[in-house]
Amino acid sequence: MSVYLDHAATTPMVDAAIVAMTKQLGKLGNPSSLHTPGRSARKDIEQAREVLARVVDCAPSEIIFTASGTEANNTALKGLFWKSRAEGKNVVVISAVEHHAIIDPAAWLGEHEGAEVIEIQVNKNGVIDLKQLGDLIKTRGDEIAFISIMHANNETGVIQPIAQVTALAREGSIPVHCDAVQSFGKVSLSFAGLGLSALTLSAHKIGGPLGIGVLVFQRGVEIPALLHGGGQEREIRSGTLNAPAIVAFAAAAQQAIPSSQIASLRDLLIAGIKQAIPDAYINGEGEKLPGIVNATFPGTESDTLLLLLDAQGIAASTGSACSAGVQRPSHVLLAMGHSDKSARSSLRFSLGTQTTREEIEETLNVLPQVIERARAANLR
Numbered sequence: 001m002s003v004y005l006d007h008a009a010t011t012p013m014v015d016a017a018i019v020a021m022t023k024q025l026g027k028l029g030n031p032s033s034l035h036t037p038g039r040s041a042r043k044d045i046e047q048a049r050e051v052l053a054r055v056v057d058c059a060p061s062e063i064i065f066t067a068s069g070t071e072a073n074n075t076a077l078k079g080l081f082w083k084s085r086a087e088g089k090n091v092v093v094i095s096a097v098e099h100h101a102i103i104d105p106a107a108w109l110g111e112h113e114g115a116e117v118i119e120i121q122v123n124k125n126g127v128i129d130l131k132q133l134g135d136l137i138k139t140r141g142d143e144i145a146f147i148s149i150m151h152a153n154n155e156t157g158v159i160q161p162i163a164q165v166t167a168l169a170r171e172g173s174i175p176v177h178c179d180a181v182q183s184f185g186k187v188s189l190s191f192a193g194l195g196l197s198a199l200t201l202s203a204h205k206i207g208g209p210l211g212i213g214v215l216v217f218q219r220g221v222e223i224p225a226l227l228h229g230g231g232q233e234r235e236i237r238s239g240t241l242n243a244p245a246i247v248a249f250a251a252a253a254q255q256a257i258p259s260s261q262i263a264s265l266r267d268l269l270i271a272g273i274k275q276a277i278p279d280a281y282i283n284g285e286g287e288k289l290p291g292i293v294n295a296t297f298p299g300t301e302s303d304t305l306l307l308l309l310d311a312q313g314i315a316a317s318t319g320s321a322c323s324a325g326v327q328r329p330s331h332v333l334l335a336m337g338h339s340d341k342s343a344r345s346s347l348r349f350s351l352g353t354q355t356t357r358e359e360i361e362e363t364l365n366v367l368p369q370v371i372e373r374a375r376a377a378n379l380r
């Protein structure tokens with residue numbers, strides 16, 4: 001039996017997205033062209049834009065299509081920074097547990113553009129320290145270019161109190177960007193309701209295709225572009241729009257609804273892990289995504305666990321796919337208080353809409369022998 005428990009890395013496309021994409025692939029027309037085929041492609045894109053705007057509760061004109069969540073994050077961070085720097089602000093505030101698609105552009109701004117990057121720390125459950133943020137806004141609010149805090153963490157599934165972040169930021173009129181790549185379609189999310197300035201989404205985490213993302217960016221505010229060219233997408237993101245991927249993203253978004261079935265399978269997995277491996281530790285208690293379980297198995301190496309599970313047909317992950325394969329302990333688990341050693345003994349299992357009870361049972365079946373063998377290998 002083959003079991004895929006890496007849906008947070010990427011999840012299969014849903015049928016509706018495949019149908020929409022396939023149909024669009026057969027259609028001719030550059031959406032920027034004025035002739036009939038061009039206008040037809042433009043109409044399909046604008047319909048998709050309206051669907052996505054409805055799902056995420058923003059205006060259609062606030063949707064900017066990009067080629068990935070990574071690009072949307074880079075566009076938001078660099079654009080917001082360059083705009084604010086012109087107003088004399090150079091402090092960039094992120095959390096200690098962001099995805100590398102936030103940490104790395106923020107570090108780049110620090111190294112190349114004169115930004116001072118300040119990280120908000122998290123508690124042992126991975127939740128940001130609102131007091132640190134509040135104090136920072138009180139003392140240095142007028143220097144802050146923007147705040148970027150993720151909605152849900154990709155390694156642990158822990159959800160951050162974004163409404164409280166925007167409430168604090170409002171006092172200093174500071175723009176807030178939120179990376180919602182993992183939470184979009186899994187828990188409720190409202191751009192307008194949260195009072196955000198910018199929000200990142202990505203299609204391939206919800207059953208849409210790879211290589212299409214969205215930056216939701218507040219109306220009436222313009223930022224410098226990363227890509228210059230044809231002036232598409234409010235001149236923030238030039239480039240011919242990828243109509244097949246865009247219509248497929250909208251089709252997937254329309255179907256993505258919070259699932260209690262995934263949450264109950266997650267709870268079954270957590271209970272089974274605790275029972276089978278009594279010294280295992282689940283990372284991040286509290287409000288979490290329905291589909292992510294991050295567990296530490298003392299005395300093991302996560303790379304060994306991954307390979308042993310793979311040999312049994314089970315695909316899991318050491319955490320962020322982008323840093324998997326590189327022998328580094330997870331910065332997310334370190335920020336939550338893990339030692340290098342315990343962070344290196346941790347695995348992420350992530351569930352999707354196709355995950356079945358049988359798959360969870362099969363995983364729990366093989367886990368004890370896998371842990372035993374990984375511990376023996378570690379002692380050698």
Ligand SMILES: Cc1ncc(COP(=O)(O)O)c(C=O)c1O
Binds near residue numbers: 068070073203
């Ligand atoms: C929280 C988070 N942000 C950003 C990204 C990057 O998105 P994309 O794969 O579309 O570039 C990921 C992907 O794993 C993610 O989990």
